Amino acid sequence: MKFPASADSKAPTKLDRLKAGFPGDRVFYDKWRAAQKAKRMERLLKAFTRKPQESTVKYGILKEGWKNNCPKPADVLAAWKPATKLVIETDEDLRRNVSQQTWKGLAIKDFGGEKGLGVVATQPFSKGDIVCDYHGKVITYAQGRVMMQLLQDEAGYLFFFRTGQRHLCIDAQTFPCECHPCADTVGRRLKHSSEQANLCPEPFVLKVNGQDVDVILFRALRNISVDTELKFDYGVKRKSFRGEGQDLQWLDE
Numbered sequence: 001m002k003f004p005a006s007a008d009s010k011a012p013t014k015l016d017r018l019k020a021g022f023p024g025d026r027v028f029y030d031k032w033r034a035a036q037k038a039k040r041m042e043r044l045l046k047a048f049t050r051k052p053q054e055s056t057v058k059y060g061i062l063k064e065g066w067k068n069n070c071p072k073p074a075d076v077l078a079a080w081k082p083a084t085k086l087v088i089e090t091d092e093d094l095r096r097n098v099s100q101q102t103w104k105g106l107a108i109k110d111f112g113g114e115k116g117l118g119v120v121a122t123q124p125f126s127k128g129d130i131v132c133d134y135h136g137k138v139i140t141y142a143q144g145r146v147m148m149q150l151l152q153d154e155a156g157y158l159f160f161f162r163t164g165q166r167h168l169c170i171d172a173q174t175f176p177c178e179c180h181p182c183a184d185t186v187g188r189r190l191k192h193s194s195e196q197a198n199l200c201p202e203p204f205v206l207k208v209n210g211q212d213v214d215v216i217l218f219r220a221l222r223n224i225s226v227d228t229e230l231k232f233d234y235g236v237k238r239k240s241f242r243g244e245g246q247d248l249q250w251l252d253e
């Protein structure tokens, strides 16, 4: 309590310790350093909603300006765990990726024919990484249904979901979206697979530009290597993505 150990505080000198009535040996000093190292580890772990490369962790440490008493990059990697709901809902980088659509490590690829466009990984992903979101305007379930009825076979980009008691829909059909008039967004190009899905959609509420926004984030279900196509299971109800009530072969792929 006399010398609070935070990630950024300076270690008390021997003189400081003696003046405060502590013994001159290193016992308390070493405890203080261990507490600080743990705080630094905690901060580094929170910084990554995707499992980082060792070089990224090294850069993170450099940016913090920690010259000693910091965890080794290999130890950070070993301790890394998929981001929790709390981390996801408060992470600045993730918020920026959602609002500006600056997801890295993904490319839209043309698979030709009726398969059309899909998304491939241009960097490896680890199980639990947040890969991207399903970007579009959040509308009510009822509005989504009306759109589907109007569009019939053309309605291939409506993502219906339930979060708590609310039934919603993300309209990525309206293209381009109001917020990115000059860009395609990756989420809407993800294809379906029930057998080989490597992504799983999860609903979250993020504060974007000061407002609570419902988002669907895709988490990697396993480690994914470069050039692998990213897919998720659209769901067997066939409500979204033009599959409802139709005997489409690709729904069982």
Ligand SMILES: C[S@@+](CC[C@H](N)C(=O)[O-])C[C@H]1O[C@@H](n2cnc3c(N)ncnc32)[C@H](O)[C@@H]1O
Pocket (backbone or CB within 6 Å): 114, 115, 116, 117, 118, 155, 156, 157, 188, 189, 190, 191, 192, 193, 241, 242, 243, 250, 251, 253
């Ligand atoms: C959300 S979009 C996916 C991107 C779309 N392929 C494109 O070119 O924009 C959904 C549509 O993609 C097509 N699709 C999705 N998964 C497919 C698959 N596994 N095989 C063939 N077509 C698929 C269907 O036409 C579906 O309605």
